[in-house]
Amino acid sequence: MSAPPLSAIDPRVTQLVNELIGRVADKWTMLILEALTEGGTMRFSALGRAVPGISQKMLTQTLRQMERDGLLTRTVHPVIPPRVDYHLTDLGLGLAEAFCGVWQWAETHLGRIETARRDFDART
Amino acid sequence: MSAPPLSAIDPRVTQLVNELIGRVADKWTMLILEALTEGGTMRFSALGRAVPGISQKMLTQTLRQMERDGLLTRTVHPVIPPRVDYHLTDLGLGLAEAFCGVWQWAETHLGRIETARRDFDART
DNA sequence: ATTTATACTTACCTTTTGGAAAGTGCCCCC
DNA sequence: GGGGGCACTTTCCAAAAGGTAAGTATAAAT
Numbered sequence: 001m002s003a004p005p006l007s008a009i010d011p012r013v014t015q016l017v018n019e020l021i022g023r024v025a026d027k028w029t030m031l032i033l034e035a036l037t038e039g040g041t042m043r044f045s046a047l048g049r050a051v052p053g054i055s056q057k058m059l060t061q062t063l064r065q066m067e068r069d070g071l072l073t074r075t076v077h078p079v080i081p082p083r084v085d086y087h088l089t090d091l092g093l094g095l096a097e098a099f100c101g102v103w104q105w106a107e108t109h110l111g112r113i114e115t116a117r118r119d120f121d122a123r124t
Numbered sequence: 125m126s127a128p129p130l131s132a133i134d135p136r137v138t139q140l141v142n143e144l145i146g147r148v149a150d151k152w153t154m155l156i157l158e159a160l161t162e163g164g165t166m167r168f169s170a171l172g173r174a175v176p177g178i179s180q181k182m183l184t185q186t187l188r189q190m191e192r193d194g195l196l197t198r199t200v201h202p203v204i205p206p207r208v209d210y211h212l213t214d215l216g217l218g219l220a221e222a223f224c225g226v227w228q229w230a231e232t233h234l235g236r237i238e239t240a241r242r243d244f245d246a247r248t
Numbered sequence: 249a250t251t252t253a254t255a256c257t258t259a260c261c262t263t264t265t266g267g268a269a270a271g272t273g274c275c276c277c278c
Numbered sequence: 279g280g281g282g283g284c285a286c287t288t289t290c291c292a293a294a295a296g297g298t299a300a301g302t303a304t305a306a307a308t
Contacts, residue, residue, distance in 0.1 A: 015169060019170060019228045020237065021154065025226065027146045044255055059258060061165035070240025080305045081254040088128025096228035102149070106141045112215060120295055168285055179267055184286060204275045205284040 010024040024069065028054060028062040030099060033088070036098045038074065071095060148193070152178055152186040154223060157212070160196065161220045165211040181223060 008070070013106060023029075042050065047061055063065040063086060067074050071092035077083040088096065143153040147153075152175070160166060172183055182236065187210060190196050195216035201207040212220065 016234055017149070017227065018155065019233060020230045021226060022151045024230070025149045025154075027142070030145065030149075031142065043254095043274065056256075057258095057298090058296065061296090068241055068244040069237050070244075076255095079254095080303090081252080082256080082304085090136040091233060091240070094233065095226075095229055099227040101222040102145060102219075103141065105219055106148070107145045109215060110140055110144060115195050116215070117192055119156065120192040120194075180286070181268090181288090182266065185266090200285095204273090205282085206274085206286080208285065 024095065025099075026062075028058055029066060031044075031098045032059075032062055032066065033071070033092065033099065034103075036086065037093070043086070044084050048118050048120070049088065056065045066092065138189055147189070148195075148219065149223075152188060156183075156190065157195070157216065158174065158185055158227075160210065160212045161217070165209050167210070168208050171210060179190045188215065194241075 016065075031051045032047060032053070035047055039046065044059070047052065047063070048056065048076075051059070054062075057120060062074070065075065066072050070089055070092075072086050072088050073087040077085070131211055153173045155178070156171060163170065163174060168183070168187075169186070172178065172180065175183070178186075187196070187198065189197050193215075194213055196210050196212050199209040199211075201209070
């Protein structure tokens with residue numbers, strides 16, 4: 001499917017913003033964002049514990065992406081065994097705040113969605 | 125990775141909300157949400173045109189999910205050739221509003237993220 | 249000397265996602 | 279009676295996501 005879109009308000013910004021949101025709004029990023037919002041500064045292993053179900057691979061990968069996007073800082077302490085601290089930048093905190101709205105929406109309307117699903121499933 | 129999470133504020137609501145957000149916050153859902161917010165009532169083909177790059181398969185699939193979740197209504201007019209209208213429910217509109225914050229955040233901070241990325245890539 | 253702890257990295261492999269394209273149903277129009 | 283339009287549905291297949299598990303580095307502790 002192609003052809004020109006409906007509105008001409010945004011030229012290529014829309015494209016970029018969508019890409020950005022897609023990158024930023026995935027499952028693990030949101031969960032890490034939440035953990036760091038609550039936990040302040042956390043080390044790798046603590047994050048692993050705070051985000052149930054995440055694998056080491058995805059934890060590392062997601063943290064790196066977030067660091068790259070400037071959402072958090074990564075501080076390596078030159079000690080052994082290694083210790084690495086993560087904490088949100090103001091950019092990351094801002095994103096967490098913005099997501100707060102979605103979070104709250106989800107929390108308050110969870111019930112309605114569940115019944116909507118049941119109705120739909122019964123109907124079909 | 126497993127073990128108990130950091131905070132005990134939310135029992136299993138967190139789980140449900142996360143699942144819900146993951147379902148609701150994907151690329152196509154957001155784009156369709158946006159199209160319908162701007163376009164009001166739209167038919168299948170119009171949505172296909174309004175969301176550039178989506179395939180018929182994903183359009184149908186995403187619309188069905190959204191209908192199931194109660195985010196939009198699907199009205200089949202018994203005419204030939206077929207005509208099906210989609211439009212957001214108040215639930216869907218609420219979600220669109222909630223996402224508005226994220227959208228705006230992304231729009232305003234796009235520049236900062238891009239420079240953060242360049243810095244990171246240069247650093248490594 | 250071996251074990252332990254931490255924060256990764258890498259290789260392999262399964263599962264999921266999603267695109268392309270062809271098929272379906274149905275009536276109107278020429 | 280052949281073609282066209284719309285809204286799907288289905289099948290096949292390639293690409294990407296992501297899990298598991300093993301490996302790496304280092305120094306302190308036993």
